[in-house]
Structures are given as C-alpha cells and as structure tokens.
Amino acid sequence: MPCVHFLCRHRPCVAVFVNKRKKFISLHSEVLYHKIIREICEKYGKDYTKDLQTRMTGTTDREICVTVVDLLKLPISVDEFEKQLTDLAQKLLPSAPLLKGAKRLLTHLHDYKVPMALATNSTEQAVRLHALSRPKLFGMFHHKCLVFEDSVVGVEAAIKAGMQVVMTPGPRLQREHTRHATLVIKSLLDFKPELFGLPPFDKTLNKATEITNK
Numbered sequence: 001m002p003c004v005h006f007l008c009r010h011r012p013c014v015a016v017f018v019n020k021r022k023k024f025i026s027l028h029s030e031v032l033y034h035k036i037i038r039e040i041c042e043k044y045g046k047d048y049t050k051d052l053q054t055r056m057t058g059t060t061d062r063e064i065c066v067t068v069v070d071l072l073k074l075p076i077s078v079d080e081f082e083k084q085l086t087d088l089a090q091k092l093l094p095s096a097p098l099l100k101g102a103k104r105l106l107t108h109l110h111d112y113k114v115p116m117a118l119a120t121n122s123t124e125q126a127v128r129l130h131a132l133s134r135p136k137l138f139g140m141f142h143h144k145c146l147v148f149e150d151s152v153v154g155v156e157a158a159i160k161a162g163m164q165v166v167m168t169p170g171p172r173l174q175r176e177h178t179r180h181a182t183l184v185i186k187s188l189l190d191f192k193p194e195l196f197g198l199p200p201f202d203k204t205l206n207k208a209t210e211i212t213n214k
Contacts, residue, residue, distance in 0.1 A: 032096055036088045037068065040081065046072040054172075057151060061085065089126070094133040099168075101188030103137075104201070105148075110140040112199040117144035146196055148188070152177045166191060 037056075038048040052071065056064050065082040068074065074081060109116060118127075118141040131138040147158040147165045152173070158165045159180050167181035168188060178184045185191055194200040 032092055033089065036085060036092065037064070040084050040088075041068065041072060041074070044072075044074050044076070046074060048072070057153070090129060093126070094129045099188060101191065105188050105191055105193075106137060106140055108193065108201055109198065114198060116141045119144055119147075148191075149181075155181050164196070 034048070034053050037053075041048040048068065052068070056067065059067070061082060062078075065078045065085065069076065069078050069081050106116070118138065145163060147154070147163045148168070149155050149158060149165055150168045150170060155165050155167055155178075164182040165180075166183045166185065167178055168185055169178050183195065192200070
C-alpha cells in the first residue's frame with residue numbers, strides 16, 4: 001500500500017462503482033439480491049448454496065441465470081429465470097438501505113465541491129430505479145478518478161484503468177483478494193479524506209447523527 005504522502009500529492013475526483021449485483025457501494029443490497037435468487041431456486045426445490053453464491057460474485061445477470069439454471073438443473077429456461085429475477089429486483093432493490101458512512105462521505109465531498117462520478121456495468125434500467133428512489137444522492141455524481149469498491153472484480157477494473165481504489169470488502173472475503181487495493185477499510189465510516197488530499201471531515205460533527213438511510 002502506498003505511503004500517505006504519496007496519496008496526498010493530488011486532489012482527485014471521486015468515482016463510485018455500481019457492480020452487476022445492483023449493489024452501489026452505498027446501497028446494502030447484495031444480501032437482498034442473493035435472497036431473491038435463493039427464493040427463485042427454492043420455489044423449484046433447489047438450494048442456492050453459499051459456495052455457488054460466491055462463485056457468482058462479479059458476473060453478469062445473464063451469466064448468473066445460465067449457471068444457476070444449468071448447475072441446479074432448474075425446470076425452467078434461462079430466459080424465464082432471468083425474467084423472474086428482473087421482476088423481483090425491480091420491486092425490492094430500490095428500497096435497499098444505505099451502507100453506514102455512505103451518506104456522510106458523499107455529502108461531505110459534494111459540499112466541498114469535489115467532483116464525483118458514477119461508473120457501472122449495471123443495466124440502464126437498474127441505475128434508473130436507484131436514481132429515482134434517491135435523486136439527491138445520484139445528483140452528486142459527475143466525474144471519475146478515486147474509486148470506492150467492495151468487490152474484487154471492481155478493484156481489478158479500477159486498477160487496470162489507472163485509478164486508486166478504497167476497498168470495503170465483505171467479512172467473508174479472504175484477505176489475499178484485497179491486496180491490490182490502494183487502501184482497505186472495514187467501513188466508509190473509517191475513511192479519512194485527507195489521506196487522498198481531500199478536505200477532512202468536520203471533527204465537531206457527532207458521528208451518531210450521520211448514520212441515516214435516506
């Protein structure tokens with residue numbers, strides 16, 4: 001991991017990735033997304049195991065549908081599985097709560113006029129659903145440079161694009177999969193903007209008042 005004084009040489013713009021799990025790093029929706037897949041499988045008497053769930057991390061919706069239908073021998077077509085997945089996701093995912101620290105971080109950077117961008121490989125429809133449910137949040141994004149990610153695939157993509165990456169890995173992710181990130185933190189509440197030459201958080205703010213979902 002680079003030394004702090006190397007990180008502070010530039011005042012970067014900030015990018016937040018949305019991956020194919022529809023899990024914007026500020027939206028705690030991965031658990032909900034896998035729950036939807038599990039419910040569809042259980043409807044046909046099949047078990048969507050944790051091992052299979054891990055295997056599906058970083059893949060597209062279509063790849064998930066093809067793999068799950070094939071491996072679990074579901075009695076429906078890939079297209080039908082994808083339709084059910086999409087229909088349920090449209091109803092449930094926009095209500096996913098914010099991750100702890102996300103609102104404080106985004107609002108802080110926006111207030112200090114630090115340009116931000118939203119980069120995603122999700123469908124336009126999925127992004128629109130989230131944007132409609134949180135218009136103020138999504139209205140903050142404009143540019144891209146520093147990435148906040150929680151997936152291995154997202155970190156690798158950002159590194160290949162020459163970006164710095166702050167990673168908030170899930171508790172089940174092995175440590176070896178985080179080694180390429182510029183900085184690894186447990187929560188966005190642990191992020192210190194000044195490490196990247198950004199305005200520091202106001203120390204007078206009470207952290208307890210920050211954790212809100214909307």
